[in-house]
Amino acid sequence: MGVNEGSAFAQVGVLVKAWTEDAIEQIATAELLNAANTSTGERLALIICDNAVEYMMIAYTAVEKNLIYRAITPKAWEETKREFHKLLGFTVTQEPALVAHASDIQSFHKTRNDLYHTGTPLTVKPAHVNKYLTIAKACVEILLGEKLSSADWDKKLAALNQAISGKTGKTIKAALKIAAKDGVVQVESNATFNSYEMLCVVIDAFISTVGMPPTAGQLEKSLSLSHAGYLSGENLSKRIYDARKKGLILKDKLVLTTKGHKLVAQKTVAGA
Numbered sequence: 001m002g003v004n005e006g007s008a009f010a011q012v013g014v015l016v017k018a019w020t021e022d023a024i025e026q027i028a029t030a031e032l033l034n035a036a037n038t039s040t041g042e043r044l045a046l047i048i049c050d051n052a053v054e055y056m057m058i059a060y061t062a063v064e065k066n067l068i069y070r071a072i073t074p075k076a077w078e079e080t081k082r083e084f085h086k087l088l089g090f091t092v093t094q095e096p097a098l099v100a101h102a103s104d105i106q107s108f109h110k111t112r113n114d115l116y117h118t119g120t121p122l123t124v125k126p127a128h129v130n131k132y133l134t135i136a137k138a139c140v141e142i143l144l145g146e147k148l149s150s151a152d153w154d155k156k157l158a159a160l161n162q163a164i165s166g167k168t169g170k171t172i173k174a175a176l177k178i179a180a181k182d183g184v185v186q187v188e189s190n191a192t193f194n195s196y197e198m199l200c201v202v203i204d205a206f207i208s209t210v211g212m213p214p215t216a217g218q219l220e221k222s223l224s225l226s227h228a229g230y231l232s233g234e235n236l237s238k239r240i241y242d243a244r245k246k247g248l249i250l251k252d253k254l255v256l257t258t259k260g261h262k263l264v265a266q267k268t269v270a271g272a
Helices: 018-034 039-064 074-080 084-094 096-117 126-144 150-168 195-210 216-225 233-245 258-267
Strands: 174-181 184-188 268-270
Touching: 018 039, 018 126, 018 150, 039 084, 039 096, 039 126, 074 084, 084 096, 096 126, 174 195, 184 195, 184 216, 195 216, 195 233, 195 258, 216 233, 258 268
Parallel strands: 174 268
Antiparallel strands: 174 184
16 A cells, blocks of 8 residues: 555655555644634544544554454454454554553543534544644654654645635635733744735734734744744845735735735734
8 A cells, every 4th residue: 555646745755654644634733723723623624534544443453463363353353443442452562662651642532522422512632633633743753663753744734625615716814812011013824824824814913913014023032932033134135025026015014915915814814
């Protein structure tokens, strides 16, 4: 079995085993849904994340390590994989590195069942889902032997988002968390923005929070707090100049044009 060459992940030059690719895509889908800043997105994100973890445990035994017959009989395996706690227990005995996450995985699976099987309007917080996503990403390495950096995950998220946009004409917007800090702003998001998008997002966040356009110094400090320190000094001046040429920022002050506001609206949704 190999990678599907038409997949979003193949397009970013990452070749992995088919079952690993499937698990990674499930996790990336859950992360995008969690970033959509909706109760439904967060519910579905946790359910998909839990499915990815269960899928990886089954794949670990069935195809990654080929443990059927060697460590468990086919009959026992059929019984084990039908009950989550038995599957988790068996996988832990085979892969001790999973022990550190076992209790959390069982707890998250219970939450997943509560979300999926009850008619009560339950929901989960994005931070709760993010914790399970972190565990799921660790399982990719522990169970499937594929180590991905933060940059690798960002590429996969971008590729998946582009695939969704290309097929449907729609994209999943990134949720933003904006905080005022000593006369500047800090913008947090799990999405990846290019330089022009980041400029527009931070300028928009500054004006909506502070109530006036930033000075060049305030913009530079806000970008640094927002993990975009590469936009500073001469590089920042060049990006502002280029953004103005693209019609995203007004020529005489650091205020977005209608086109700039449209870009921010297309890419983001305000968060808490």
